[in-house]
Amino acid sequence: MMKNQIDDQMTENFKFASNILKARVALSQIFNLSYQYNPRDLIYQHDKVKLYHYQPKVKKPHNKPLLVVFATVNRPEVLDLFPEHSFIGNLLQSGLDVYLLDWGYPDQDDKHIGIDLYVNRYLHHCIQFLREYTKLESIDLLGICQGGLLCLLYSLLHQHIHKLVLISCPIDFHTCDNMISHLFRRLDVDSLIKTFGNISGLWLTNFFISLRPFELVGKKYLKFIDNLASSEKTQNFLQVEKWLYDTPDQTAQSFSELIKDFYQENKLIKGRYQLGGRYLKLSDLNIPVLNIMAKTDEIIPVSASRCLKKYVEPNLYHQRYFQSGHIGIYISDKVGKLMPKAIADWLLL
């Protein structure tokens, strides 16, 4: 058979089948990838929790340090996945002095760690250290997703926060469009942690994917094979994919509290949430707060975050929306520069 005849028979259907095989080979490269970071130094460690200081990118960075606190679910590397144009990189470019708290990978020795220890021991000690390190009375705090909730709780209990930035922070867990809440409300969490102890990070990732499997698996990989010819797009995809499956386990105690106190009983907005021996009231938040929401976030819908406005003095409360999803807000080209700049502008005011 002549070569051109064979070429003619290479229909789109054949290409599709062969691209699926190419995708399999490309995806197997994930484990050869390593994370890249903007230059940073480890300046403090307490058990598995680490505090990093990023090298400033401007000669005279803002004099107030900004501590970034990611969720314990997933890794903070997503904030610096492509260092040249990452969320962290753009905060540095905007003149901020950036620190990052890394919760690490809890194991069975940590199963007793609950929200109280996360807030009043680990976060508090990092902030105490940072205040001493910078010789400043107060710092700025930026909390992301469940990390935002921990930062909010901290700010309600302690006095060392100058300004608070929250991104996709869940506050009202019982809004109609909160699918995770609908599903978690039926979860027998006591049996779950009694059986398994800590909650597998992979189990949680699969749970999140199961909310939109045809998009987050089917469509995503279809787009991936469409772009296989571009090595840059392929590498970027694999980097995100590597991050997606790099999932720390959740300590039994903190997961149980998150599900019961927040997802099931919604205690915080009811004024029935107790931490460090105190009932916390959202209306006690008396520092400037910037509440950022991703418009198409399905993990923490806008409705779960925007209610904060009702509880905070109008002159202290600011909010911003970005057209993005829960993770896209950190890695999308569109929002990539806009959000860090908006944060820097507000902090530098």
Next chain:
Amino acid sequence: MAKTKKSNDEVADWTKIWIEQSQLFNKIANEYLKNFFEKNDYQHPDQHLDTINQWLDALNKQWQFSPFNEQLKSYEQYSKLMTDMMIKASRLLIDRWIAVAKTDQPVNNVRDLYDLWLTCCHDVYSEAMHTNAYQEVYGKLINQAVHFWKSMLQNK
């Protein structure tokens, strides 16, 4: 350079599922619809509904689960819900396939058909997830799975 915690064996279940499932889609589509996407001989889906239905029957067999024991009864309810959803998605696929055939962007190959099928599945699944029925069954499924593993571990 940071090391990640998960090993190769632990991750990418969804990747495997997708590769297997997309290969299966491709195989079944080529088996039943091999003459559909010939160049210069476009077949209108509404004129071949019997063939399309045969293809969809074969495709939807992948959602049929094996029988379950009493302890995992909720799996059966869940799989029934999933099967119903797939039937609904299949009907939606035929309607949309016929509809786009009348536009300047018809389905031209198996890849496009797969894309359309995923969209239909997503739309049906998203709608179902917001119903009480789905949430009830999903809750029971997770809780019963936990109890199942608990008893397995206790019997170890």
